[in-house]
Amino acid sequence: MKLAALVAGAAVVAARDVYAPHLRDIEECQVESVNYTQLAEQLSSTAQVYLSGSDAFDSAVMRWSNLSTPVANVVVLPSTEQDIVTTVKFANQHSLPFLTTNGVHGSISTLGQMTSGIEIHMSQLSSITVASDGQTVTIGGGVISKNLTDALWAVGKQTVTGTCECVSYLGPALGGGHGWLQGRHGLVSDQFVSMNMVLANGSLITVDETSELFWAMKGAGHNFGIITSMTSKIYDLEHSNYAMETLMFSGDQVEAVYQVANEQWLINGATMPVDLINWSYWYYDPTTDAEKPVIAMYLIQEGVDTVSENYTNPFLALNPLSSTPSSGTYLDLAAWTGIALDSTPCQKTGNANPRFPIYLKSYNTTAQALVYDLFKEATTNASTPFSNALFMFEGYSQQGVKSFSDDATAFAYREDNLLVAPLLTYARNGTALDEVASKLGNQIRQILYEGSGETTLNTYVNYAFGDETPSAWYGSEEWRQDRLRALKEDFDPKGQFSFYAPIA
Known part of the structure; x- marks a missing residue:
């Protein structure tokens, strides 16, 4: 297979630890009888694969809360949405569970039900692109709240994000998402315009208000797919x-x-x-x-x-x-309340x-x-x-x-x-x-x-x-539970996205 060593500052991580295709041949490596080199060879040139036992792997799987934590055998850092498609299809071919991670603060104990498999770490999908009309922004699936806030601030714009600087943009959003600006504009998820997402079967789809899934993604979205990018409403900065x-x-x-x-x-x-x-x-x-x-x-x-x-x-x-x-200014709020990046x-x-x-x-x-x-x-x-x-x-x-x-x-x-x-x-x-x-x-x-x-x-x-219970997480009304279960059956019938607060 082909490999590129990861360089972090002056340090080079050993070839056995980090895989990114297209530089030089090494021996095939297997983890728990799964040949992850085959996966690495299918990924883009800047994607990375970390194997258990490496420093890079340990850093990637470290959790904010060390209670009922998920266990992964390998970490994939995709750099394109196609990398996610490839990874999910590879996982399905080998009957492997998978879990998407980014940022900190996800601590629910149901995550501990993942006891092996692939962690898909979204940090490389960090693009932020403001539309030419200034009405929307397209956000990569790995963007952190602070990065989005700062990027929009630089062009005189804002949107609703989670309050804590170190959380991902999408993590809170998929559960509704509270933020400083919600009194003006609604929850983080209320800003959604459309999203590209990978379903459990590895298909890549676009979801917007014309899709029945759009409703579910705004509050119960952890249950349905991996968002590779999101388009959100943005607003002129009125009160700095x-x-x-x-x-x-x-x-x-x-x-x-x-x-x-x-x-x-x-x-x-x-x-x-x-x-x-x-x-x-x-x-x-x-x-x-x-x-x-x-x-x-x-x-x-x-x-x-x-x-x-x-x-x-x-x-x-x-x-x-x-x-x-x-x-x-608005940029000081996280530090004032003790939830800045360095807090x-x-x-x-x-x-x-x-x-x-x-x-x-x-x-x-x-x-x-x-x-x-x-x-x-x-x-x-x-x-x-x-x-x-x-x-x-x-x-x-x-x-x-x-x-x-x-x-x-x-x-x-x-x-x-x-x-x-x-x-x-x-x-x-x-x-x-x-x-x-x-x-x-x-x-x-x-x-x-x-x-x-x-x-x-x-x-x-x-x-x-x-x-x-799901009723406590997503509302006790029977119609809500029925609608969510029906959508789960349609889009994730095998329950592959059920490690985080599963619907059923």
């Missing part, structure tokens, strides 16, 4: 400047803080203003409070240099521990990072106090493994999201206002600790669910722990 007020509260004030949030934006006919985002985090910071987690409340406003007093004064009246203003939540540390998400319409302050006590006990006792845990409360403006009908897409939870999730970061040391984390996370979520007054558990599939 942003301001944020960071208010730090003692945990003793938990009920009062969230009562203010309720009264401001979530109950009695109130709504989050379209120019405002309200996030909060709970975390243990012994430099601020050695006895209990703090509450960090973020008020983020677009188009201003200082957050309006109408938004800050009700919280300031509670006498926070501190109040810190920030002023900058801790974007690093692959080898820790487990399970989340237990739930959607809410408003805060039940009694439930908030109860789960705060659980979170406090879990993060501040002397022997806790969860001292680095983070509790996330994401309150986006919703006007753009709610401008679409409930049945417009597979995303089911447009009427909910809050995305809440404890992130129980810990260093794994056996299944017993995993069980403790699962019990704690589900106990927290159950209290919030019971306090919500809802009759169904609504969860965000992109944050899912994995023990939830």
Whole structure:
């Protein structure tokens, strides 16, 4: 077969480790009786194949969360969409499972059901092309959110992306996708115009609003194919400047803080203003409070240099521990909220990072106090493994999201206002600790669910722990489940795209 060694800086990876066809002959190599050199010879000249045991392979398969992780025998880095077609057909010929990866934060436990096969790492498909009319952008399947945001910013454009800089553009989008601009334009998936995708049988198709599959891709898209490129709506940059007020509260004030949030934006006919985002985090910071987690409340406003007093004064009246203003641009939001490329939540540390998400319409302050006590006990006792845990409360403006009908897409939870999730970061040391984390996370979520007054558990599939049901991920309405199952049967009858939150 033919090979090109991968050069990374001054280092050359051994020929046995990395395969990219068309330079020099070597012996055929087999992994678990599958001749991957045959696959390498069929790929484009810049595609790469990493075999298990190499540094390049280890880097490619490293997960953000080291809990119930998928196992691959080989990693393929396609550089053309035809490479993906070839890889999927090769996998089918050899009865091999395959899984597409890109970016970080995919941590659902169902991924652990892949115990061998091919990882298709999308990072080389990173093109970003703005249409000449300035109305759309075509995005390669491996593009990271920050790269897209920066590329559009450079030409005075924007679109909705995930908030965290290190996530892929498409990963969040396929599950709906929340973002800073959703109050203006809707979810990430609401921006879809068309997509090129490879189906389970290896066929390459284009999907747009004329296809029945288009509906499913906007909320349950992980189940149906590999997107090689996506065309999305884009918008003129209207508000470059942003301001944020960071208010730090003692945990003793938990009920009062969230009562203010309720009264401001979530109950009695109130709504989050379209120019405002309200996030909060709970975390243990012994430099601020050695006895209990703090509450960090973020008020983020677009188009201003200082957050309006109408938004800050009700919280300031509670006498926070501190109040810190920030002023900058849209590009600063990720760093301000601790989710930039160099922030801790974007690093692959080898820790487990399970989340237990739930959607809410408003805060039940009694439930908030109860789960705060659980979170406090879990993060501040002397022997806790969860001292680095983070509790996330994401309150986006919703006007753009709610401008679409409930049945417009597979995303089911447009009427909910809050995305809440404890992130129980810990260093794994056996299944017993995993069980403790699962019990704690589900106990927290159950209290919030019971306090919500809802009759169904609504969860965000992109944050899912994995023990939830398809009804929780994709909506409990019978017609939704029936429609998704029918499409699954039509487009993926063998369930080859079922490692991430499977429909059935």
